[in-house]
Amino acid sequence: MTNRIIGLLAVAAGTALAARGAVAQETVRLNGAGATFPQPIYQKWVLEYHTLHPNVEINYQGIGSGGGIRQYTDHTVDFGASDGPMTDAQIQAVDGNVYHLPTVLGSVVPTYNIPGVTAQLKFTGEVLAGIWLGQITKWNDSRLTALNPGVSLPDQDIIVAHRSDGSGTTYIWTDYLSKVSPDWMQRVGKGTSVNWPVGLGGQGNPGVANIVKQTPGAIGYVELIYAIQNSIGYGLVQNAAGNFIQASLATTTNAAAGAVAHLDANTDFRISITNAEGAQVYPIASFTWLLVPKTMTDMTKARALLEFVWWALHDGEKYTTDLAYAPLPSRVVQLEEERLKSITVDGRPVLPRNYRGH
Amino acid sequence: MMRGRLVRQLIGSTMTGLTYGAAVLAILPLATILVMLVVKGAGSLDWNFFVRSAVAPGELGGGFANAIVGTVIVVALACVIGLPIGIGTGIFLAEFGGARFGLVVRFVADVLNGVPSIVIGIFAWTWLVKPMGHFSALAGGFALGMILVPIVARTTEEMVRLVPNSLREAALALGYQRWRTSLQVIVRTAAAGIVTGCLVAVARVAGETAPLLFTALGNQFFSTRIAGPMAAMPLQIYVYALGPYDDWHRQAWAGALVLIVLVLALSLIARAVVRAKRQHA
């Protein structure tokens, strides 16, 4: 009788072990949350990846950069995403267990609606700061007409629009204004939510775009992709080299290239690339980051996540331009490869040393 | 007030006219909303919309299947969690609510009605999502259920109270025990009103977005697992409406149209059932 029981147990154990091997084909589900700006490209990536690897389901939802950081800190998601990097205090709250991995680049443009004006206006950083500080109040202000000699700007009030919800777009915009205008830096500063001196608040990029579209004389700031998709006019901005540059995918990638030229190999990627050096650089651009743990606990999930991120940084980048996101410069991708390979579970690296993708 | 008869009749007619006008004015927003949704959304309703889940942005052919099913599941969870508590409390208030405890509960229900739905969502996050370690449809259902409870409690109470005391006295005189009188006579009579109250409340929570942001989270994939994140129509509509793509906007309008039709159909069907019940009773 005992023999039979032992025999049955052995068979059961053997089946269980064999089944474990088969578990590798079971569906792996990962959840990520954070910034809304890169949501379209991230969702494109996870769906494309799913068709290549049907057993991997990665669900990403855009709840806001701050939300992404908080959910990451509270361990309710497997990875986070943010348009603004975590502060030192926030990194300390997760005991340093986070890598900031840039994925794509975005840029923010000044968009306006002036009756009778179809030309592309030129702006400098100080002029933009002056408008949003409420110091420049009319379209035919001398500072604007000086920059745009060929355009007849009307004697009309400038109606300023900004974001009412906290957002990474605002972070990029105010980060830039803080760099080019000491006045702005002192009075307002930079953040995902700031104390706007003047203006109407719109919800989301479409909210601001809508205010501009429907209000003659309005000016606002939106992500480049919104301006393109909604066919609204946007202006040129002067960069650090003095050139007036139109925001485009190329000029946005240039901004990153300019900034990473001086990157330390040990960088944690929490860098701002607004007002970067370079002749053909658009000055109001930024990385957006994935927040990924340095040490994880579940090997299957870790493997799935890292393989996905690797794929996104290499094969995924070819989907970016169609969706109006600028791809990363290759040096950044190289540095990120090393970060990915250094992620461990229980001390063991998740990806093999010679990993090349899959 | 001594006024001539003619003046009084004039006042009466004017007031009557004004009430007609009020009814028209009240219905006007509903009419314009439906027209707006049909104009902007009907064109985007196709087979794909109902059977396919979200596809990658920029691609066409995606749909709302994951969100439609998700809404049904989350709302069903909310009903299971919230309706029994709400109706029970409402009956309690109507039957035993004269005492001080009843006053307290009534007051509490009114206050809870004023709590913004996003606060309820944050509350559900603290109590369900964080301990469980992940987002879930269950947490979303819980949040919506907590919104249901005070609304349903108050409307149930009102409806039960409106049943005339004579019915209660008659039942007691016939020898029914108190609890049977309450349940089988009073509540049954008020059932139609209670159901209507529940439906109005359920229809409201079916359209809530804010509480789901931190609980159900949303899901691009089709899912029926209540222990994981789940898509929901209001969430997806909100995300798509705020997105950059025209295709997303079209789907958002279509989704809004479907949501409203679903919710209106729910209300109307239940009404019809209740009316039929009345005729048989």
Added chain:
Amino acid sequence: MADIPATVLQPEAASKASAEARWRALRTVSRGDVVYRSVLTALALLLPLLLILIAAELVINALPAAGKFGLGFLTHSTWDPVQGQFGALPLIFGTLYSSLVALVIAVPLALACAIFLTEFAPRWLRTPVATLIELLAAVPSVIYGLWGIFVLIPLLRDHLWPVGRHVLGWLPIFSGVFYGPSVLAAGVILAVMIVPYIAAVSREVLLAVPPSQREAGLALGATRWETVWSVILPYGRAGIIGAVILGLGRALGETMAVTMVIGNRHEVSASLIQPGYTIAAAIANEFSEAVSDMHLASLFLAGAVLFLITVVVNAIARVLVWRVARGSAIGSTAI
């Protein structure tokens, strides 16, 4: 002394068993009643429990902000996440102001609809119209928001205001330039959202007024309208006030629709056509992106203030109704 029953003169003679039996027969509370009441009480207890838990969550998370700002949180208007300075006066003001506008519009409108449905509408019209009004409650707030942006605001800004400005523009509550997003737009949307609640409950209350009251009024020579105004409405006063409180609760906490049309500006302004902000809208807008702990704590503190406002408003309403209820009969115990 022969007419006095023996059982009274000699109580010991009555057997204990029969006394027990009589006593049991007189008992009016059965075990079923006890169970019933206990179950219902237990369910009802969950509400105060929920309230306490929510209040606790708000208060505990708000403490850092309360400690830093104190009462200044209620009186200052600067909301600066970068500098860490938070004053919620515009939020509080906007919440109360927009809800007030909503009530001013919705109560007469909803009451008029309820009266229409119970008194003046032709029978065949009553159910369809009542259904349509109640369906307003089914419309999700996001859709109201979209309607506000695409229908209401253009209507107000491009069609009604150019005309209204000449008549009303001199009033301080209509001063300034009208861009569209405003407290007025929010008030109108809130009014549309709460009309179905007030109308539905008012209608039930009015329907429950005994026909005898109506007939008495008419018999005394009142016109139909006068009967409504002087007899029926006062009769249902308490229930109607209850309906209004229900609607107000909805208005104070409404988030999505308001934030899409109110302009979201941290500023106190008496003018209805200027943008404003409410506590609920601010929480919805800023919570998911709030990065600093003080910002988060300030949002929780604002939420706690909203909580307090709701409690105070309900308390005032309850006192009012208690006074009024002494005069009316129906529904008085409902309040």
